[in-house]
Amino acid sequence: MTPEERIEALGLSLPVVAQPVGNYVPALVDGACVWTSGQLPLVEGRLAATGSVGDDDGLVSPDLARECARIAALNGLAAMAGSCGGLDRILRVVRVVGYVASAPGFTAQPSVVNGASDLMVEVFGEPGRHVRSAIGVTALPLGSPVEIEIEARLR
Amino acid sequence: MTPEERIEALGLSLPVVAQPVGNYVPALVDGACVWTSGQLPLVEGRLAATGSVGDDDGLVSPDLARECARIAALNGLAAMAGSCGGLDRILRVVRVVGYVASAPGFTAQPSVVNGASDLMVEVFGEPGRHVRSAIGVTALPLGSPVEIEIEARLR
Amino acid sequence: MTPEERIEALGLSLPVVAQPVGNYVPALVDGACVWTSGQLPLVEGRLAATGSVGDDDGLVSPDLARECARIAALNGLAAMAGSCGGLDRILRVVRVVGYVASAPGFTAQPSVVNGASDLMVEVFGEPGRHVRSAIGVTALPLGSPVEIEIEARLR
Numbered sequence: 389m390t391p392e393e394r395i396e397a398l399g400l401s402l403p404v405v406a407q408p409v410g411n412y413v414p415a416l417v418d419g420a421c422v423w424t425s426g427q428l429p430l431v432e433g434r435l436a437a438t439g440s441v442g443d444d445d446g447l448v449s450p451d452l453a454r455e456c457a458r459i460a461a462l463n464g465l466a467a468m469a470g471s472c473g474g475l476d477r478i479l480r481v482v483r484v485v486g487y488v489a490s491a492p493g494f495t496a497q498p499s500v501v502n503g504a505s506d507l508m509v510e511v512f513g514e515p516g517r518h519v520r521s522a523i524g525v526t527a528l529p530l531g532s533p534v535e536i537e538i539e540a541r542l543r
Numbered sequence: 544m545t546p547e548e549r550i551e552a553l554g555l556s557l558p559v560v561a562q563p564v565g566n567y568v569p570a571l572v573d574g575a576c577v578w579t580s581g582q583l584p585l586v587e588g589r590l591a592a593t594g595s596v597g598d599d600d601g602l603v604s605p606d607l608a609r610e611c612a613r614i615a616a617l618n619g620l621a622a623m624a625g626s627c628g629g630l631d632r633i634l635r636v637v638r639v640v641g642y643v644a645s646a647p648g649f650t651a652q653p654s655v656v657n658g659a660s661d662l663m664v665e666v667f668g669e670p671g672r673h674v675r676s677a678i679g680v681t682a683l684p685l686g687s688p689v690e691i692e693i694e695a696r697l698r
Numbered sequence: 699m700t701p702e703e704r705i706e707a708l709g710l711s712l713p714v715v716a717q718p719v720g721n722y723v724p725a726l727v728d729g730a731c732v733w734t735s736g737q738l739p740l741v742e743g744r745l746a747a748t749g750s751v752g753d754d755d756g757l758v759s760p761d762l763a764r765e766c767a768r769i770a771a772l773n774g775l776a777a778m779a780g781s782c783g784g785l786d787r788i789l790r791v792v793r794v795v796g797y798v799a800s801a802p803g804f805t806a807q808p809s810v811v812n813g814a815s816d817l818m819v820e821v822f823g824e825p826g827r828h829v830r831s832a833i834g835v836t837a838l839p840l841g842s843p844v845e846i847e848i849e850a851r852l853r
Binding site for chain 3: 563564565566567568569570571573574578579580581640642644680681682683684685686687690692
């Protein structure tokens with residue numbers, strides 16, 4: 389199966405890539421590498437959730453935040469596919485950074501960022517394993533609960 | 544026009560590069576890549592502003608923060624020029640990360656980091672477009688409102 | 699002296715590498731580069747300290763946080779050694795990012811991250827100098843006060 393076929397088998401599909409408003413690009417190929425810009429959990433132009441992640445009422449729950457990380461990562465795959473000509477050009481995922489807008493005291497960032505890491509392995513298999521950092525931050529663009537960067541190596 | 548000539552045409556000039564106090568360097572060339580350390584909006588050794596960015600009184604305004612991002616990015620260009628022998632060696636800008644010290648509720652990090660992204664395109668034209676992340680954080684060194692990292696590819 | 703001999707001369711030893719619970723790896727070699735995942739100051743599976751860094755009572759002191767950065771960086775060296783076959787394969791350290799869980803008002807992130815930067819130079823000499831960013835964040839996995847990423851070039 390190709391990565392695109394695996395995405396379909398997961399019941400997902402690569403979304404249309406949102407074009408940045410500023411002087412930057414959604415993803416960039418340089419040599420044998422492809423990088424994404426920080427990806428938000430946008431679904432048809434709207435964030436799947438907004439706010440800080442935590443366990444208390446009124447916050448984005450860790451489960452919802454993990455799903456947001458998965459959506460952001462799927463957007464990242466779409467951005468990479470658009471810039472490199474298709475996900476079957478990706479030899480391996482190298483690095484994922486997950487930023488989690490975190491309420492005071494919330495320290496389960498890894499379980500949130502697993503939403504992105506798991507998708508990489510579901511789509512690419514073993515070559516989807518990567519180095520990763522999970523970071524709890526104050527706030528993210530538009531009030532997003534997560535932001536995901538992906539770096540990969542091309543064939 | 545060379546990048547240095549474009550900088551002059553913008554009414555700017557590459558500042559003297561501040562030498563880090565610690566065991567690191569302002570910028571580093573390895574193979575065909577050049578990276579900067581996180582750059583602060585220092586002007587002649589002093590931060591152009593200090594504090595968190597937000598809309599309320601007593602905070603660094605988004606407009607001032609965007610100008611700080613531009614200054615930090617200019618410092619990054621100076622650091623890159625010093626390590627690679629001149630900005631005309633840069634083939635393209637690959638990646639910019641912008642950290643914004645953010646007051647609670649401030650989520651317009653992208654408009655702040657545009658100060659750095661815009662400078663890249665003003666100086667390098669289309670090859671100045673890059674992937675980018677904008678992140679809202681708690682605090683930055685010396686109380687800086689912004690910190691900018693740049694990665695570029697050399698000819 | 700090899701890097702491993704220098705580590706021993708410093709009175710340190712490379713710890714056993716903790717295997718991530720999620721779908722990622724402690725370190726990854728791709729081409730001539732090696733990257734670590736974000737490293738925590740784990741000692742035999744437990745964090746050397748937890749909490750935010752600052753000057754007030756009840757916070758992790760800057761001195762303890764610097765020691766934590768050193769421990770996290772040592773864990774990163776162990777992860778790199780395990781993935782690339784030994785630290786003598788490392789030609790130079792390229793980049794270190796240090797995230798510091800910061801109490802409001804704490805802006806001495808650089809002195810904390812020096813714990814990682816200094817270790818790089820103690821172990822690798824001049825080729826240990828790198829570009830670096832020091833970032834103050836809200837919270838880190840498991841309540842860690844610091845998280846350190848390392849990128850290096852192989853021979």
